[in-house]
Amino acid sequence: MVIELTASREFTWEGWRPKIGEAQIFTQDYRVIEEAKTSEQSLKSKFSQLPAFGLWKDRKESDEELLEELGSGWRGFASEL
Amino acid sequence: MAGEGLHLSYEFIIDTGIILRYLREIRKAADLLDFLEHIGKITVSTITYMEILVGCQPHEEESTRLLFDRLPQHYINQEIAEKASSLIKKYQDIFGKDNPRQYPDAIIAATTWQQKAVLVSLNKKHFDSTLIDEFTIKTIDQQSEDWIKQLKL
Numbered sequence: 551m552v553i554e555l556t557a558s559r560e561f562t563w564e565g566w567r568p569k570i571g572e573a574q575i576f577t578q579d580y581r582v583i584e585e586a587k588t589s590e591q592s593l594k595s596k597f598s599q600l601p602a603f604g605l606w607k608d609r610k611e612s613d614e615e616l617l618e619e620l621g622s623g624w625r626g627f628a629s630e631l
Numbered sequence: 632m633a634g635e636g637l638h639l640s641y642e643f644i645i646d647t648g649i650i651l652r653y654l655r656e657i658r659k660a661a662d663l664l665d666f667l668e669h670i671g672k673i674t675v676s677t678i679t680y681m682e683i684l685v686g687c688q689p690h691e692e693e694s695t696r697l698l699f700d701r702l703p704q705h706y707i708n709q710e711i712a713e714k715a716s717s718l719i720k721k722y723q724d725i726f727g728k729d730n731p732r733q734y735p736d737a738i739i740a741a742t743t744w745q746q747k748a749v750l751v752s753l754n755k756k757h758f759d760s761t762l763i764d765e766f767t768i769k770t771i772d773q774q775s776e777d778w779i780k781q782l783k784l
Contacts, residue, residue, distance in 0.1 A: 597661040602698035604656030620682040621732035
């Protein structure tokens with residue numbers, strides 16, 4: 551919900567003269583100007599804003615080499631047979 | 632391609648290759664994750680988490696954990712193990728010994744099968760060559776300008 555604050559003074563200017571010590575009375579209210587659709591999604595930051603984005607940008611290996619390195623460790627146990 | 636005209640709010644399982652490109656600061660990978668998260672649910676296999684952590688230097692681990700906090704993980708269970716082994720036996724072209732990523736790829740694929748999700752992968756070489764009946768795959772040509780358009784959703 552998006553709200554707009556409004557204010558009104560509970561007196562008119564007619565016949566009004568400032569007096570020392572007189573407090574002006576304000577009442578504060580609000581009105582709904584728009585129903586915003588909020589969701590968990592809208593609160594999330596973009597993936598490019600996460601600190602992990604670009605974490606490996608300076609790696610020298612090609613994508614394929616890196617992928618193989620990450621996924622090829624499975625042969626370790628088999629090699630002991 | 633199987634799975635054309637997917638309903639929104641589908642679950643998309645992101646394979647390790649896409650996370651790797653994201654870490655290498657490929658903007659198209661970040662945009663793809665934003666898009667898929669917007670229209671559905673994005674998850675990963677816990678194997679992907681393990682693989683990426685293996686490649687991390689100690690000072691990179693905290694940022695990596697923050698990324699995976701955003702990507703719910705599917706753990707390996709008996710059903711996934713059985714499905715993975717059946718995929719390896721049935722699709723030797725994809726998950727056979729010639730594929731150096733044989734086991735992690737099979738586990739990620741089996742997770743997709745179990746979850747009735749959609750696997751999103753850059754591995755066109757393997758996945759476009761063979762028709763897989765068990766689950767839906769969306770492959771993306773890494774060289775293309777627009778990865779999101781490649782999904783043909």
